[in-house]
């Protein structure tokens with residue numbers, strides 16, 4: 565029997581969507597206002613879910629306190645109040661789209677889970693734009 569356990573988290577960050585190997589015209593055509601050279605910001609909402617067996621001794625899939633601390637150390641401390649393009653090494657050469665941010669978050673969290681625990685990351689960039697990544 566597997567149960568899905570979820571923890572919501574939050575960070576805000578600035579970003580710019582563009583490719584340095586494209587000229588301004590093409591960047592504007594593809595990325596529009598998201599290519600603003602002065603960046604723009606989002607209040608990101610994150611839902612991290614761990615699915616796995618319930619531990620017989622504790623009754624937990626994962627201690628939500630441990631999941632909270634993991635999200636804080638791996639995601640919030642790294643991304644909150646940061647310029648993703650300029651301050652987060654993972655995005656130095658990777659466009660910080662919601663898709664790529666979700667994959668980076670998944671990659672940062674997964675090594676901390678047990679083999680039998682499945683991970684899903686849902687990232688809301690705006691209340692209406694969100695992506696899901698499960699590995």
Ligand SMILES: Nc1nc2c(c(=O)[nH]1)N=C([C@H](O)[C@H](O)COP(=O)(O)OP(=O)(O)OP(=O)(O)O)CN2
Pocket residue numbers: 581598606660661662663689690691692693
């Ligand atoms: N597939 C993706 N498309 C877009 C992404 C993304 O990360 N993945 N990001 C953006 C922009 O960065 C921005 O976050 C979204 O802009 P927009 O769609 O205009 O969102 P709004 O909520 O401001 O617009 P509403 O019209 O109010 O919904 C663009 N595309």
Ligand SMILES: [Zn+2]
Pocket residue numbers: 579598604605606
């Ligand atoms: Zn944006």
